[in-house]
Amino acid sequence: MTGVRLLACVWLLTHTGLARSELQFLERREGGSVVLSCGVDQRSPPPYGVYLRRSWLRPGKVLFMLTRSEFTVGDDDDRNRTSVSGDPGSHCLNVTLSDLRPGDTDRYYCEFIVDRPSSEDERVRGRTEFFLLVAADARGSADIGLVQTCAGGSAVLPCLPPNGEGLVVEGVILQRQRGSAPVEMLYHSKRHHSGSPPSSSSSSSSSHFPTERVHLSSRPGPSGITYNLTLQQLQPEDSALYSCQLLVRGRSDTSSSLGRRVFFVSVQGGDCGCSSYSTLLYALSAAVAILLFIVLIGFVLVYQSKARRGVKSHPPAPIYEEMAGVKPPNRKLLSHHLEEIESSEYRNCPVKKSSPENQYESPSGALCSRT
Incomplete structure (x- = not known):
């Protein structure tokens, strides 16, 4: 569930943006007036209309205005104490509420309407949300x-x-x-x-x-x-x-x-x-970046280790072997072969011990060749 919750927060961030509307606190006395400044970031195409809405005690529409047109109010009693300067197409306008009453206490926000030909019109909240408190005492x-x-x-x-x-x-x-x-x-x-x-x-x-x-x-x-x-x-x-x-x-x-x-x-x-969405997003991004960095370092170390093992398992051949193209004979086989030759050459030759008394004994009858 924690992972699903985290993904839901990330989805919310990507679809609603990183910044919420700023809340401005306004306190007025009964009978006074207040100016609500509505503004939205520059965009193309520009907005063609705007709503002023209440969202707390009496949720609903306060007024609606099309660009280069007169505004309409949700309650006819508010017509004479409401005025607008500016235009939605210029991305900002001011709404003035006069002759305030305690019943005007509420949360207010502006909602700009942007035309999207290929889809439903986009609704964008203004940069500022207002809490208006009208004191009667x-x-x-x-x-x-x-x-x-x-x-x-x-x-x-x-x-x-x-x-x-x-x-x-x-x-x-x-x-x-x-x-x-x-x-x-x-x-x-x-x-x-x-x-x-x-x-x-x-x-x-x-x-x-x-x-x-x-x-x-x-x-x-x-x-x-x-x-x-x-x-x-x-x-x-x-x-x-x-x-x-x-x-x-x-x-x-x-x-x-x-x-x-x-x-x-x-x-x-x-x-x-999801309230601390910016902190969560930064922490999540940092964790993913660190994880990818660790995985990358692991791949590099494994690759280098394999490369070193490959070099050690194939040592260079001696120069004389490369020139001869054959491997040197085994010393034990060569020694054994020499012994066979010597034994075959001298196997019929009797060996007599020289007698110290007869130093001139003739080697007659010898079958072996003399060197």
């Missing part, structure tokens, strides 16, 4: 951060203690708000541990995070102990504004609004197994 001055993750991943939210030094932390509260909906309490550590339900004066508690999906950790820092709340196993529907508040002994914990530090947690729909 004084929260517009709050510190809002952005945390991005993927389906099945986790998000870490720093928790700020209430004002005051030397306070004893007894627990943590996790709150969430989707668009203009009321703030809901997802997790209250003291009530989760005691098993008692939240009080009616608290925020809505219609959807709780299971205890195993929330983890509070602490560690010493330069300015004292810092606390982090980790949300695990997140899904795209969990995208929202989150606030983490520490429970301090002797302080009220019935706040119905988000805290001083708010985070928009954006959960992408892709699987976390």
Whole structure:
């Protein structure tokens, strides 16, 4: 399964490209305006149309525009508060939304349409995706951060203690708000541990995070102990504004609004197994290159070893053998042949020992030839 998963990630990379759209966080007050700048990389042929879409709270089409034509809107009520400058054929345009309302809070992206005569028209996402937050109260001055993750991943939210030094932390509260909906309490550590339900004066508690999906950790820092709340196993529907508040002994914990530090947690729909696709691709490419290099070195070593063995198994013949064209006779056979000749030449010749008394004995009757 790991190999199939890896191949699926590589297939996804080759079909979707190495770069995802950049997410831009935009915060506006109710009644204000915002400009969404849509752009796409240069291509041939150029786009002939563009969509502006919402993809989170109210998925659907906001507007559509053909090149050198007027745009159309998905909701007639938005016609008078929407304007467009630029043209899809120039690869960029600006969409202005005026008289903003809390209901305009959502994720927005542009989708360019490119003509492909031999196949279905190509749909290309713009370089930037937008998260628009329209605040209906004084929260517009709050510190809002952005945390991005993927389906099945986790998000870490720093928790700020209430004002005051030397306070004893007894627990943590996790709150969430989707668009203009009321703030809901997802997790209250003291009530989760005691098993008692939240009080009616608290925020809505219609959807709780299971205890195993929330983890509070602490560690010493330069300015004292810092606390982090980790949300695990997140899904795209969990995208929202989150606030983490520490429970301090002797302080009220019935706040119905988000805290001083708010985070928009954006959960992408892709699987976390492919989220780090660039790193995975680079690591996979490096591993394949190293493997091929090792195999190549092995082939070279084997070839050189065989070549050396071939040279040693065929030593050069002596010069005199090459000139004579025959092998030298065996010394043992030659010695044996000489012995046969000598024995045949002198086998009838009796050998007499010379007597010291008769030094003039005549060798008469000898059958052997004399030298």
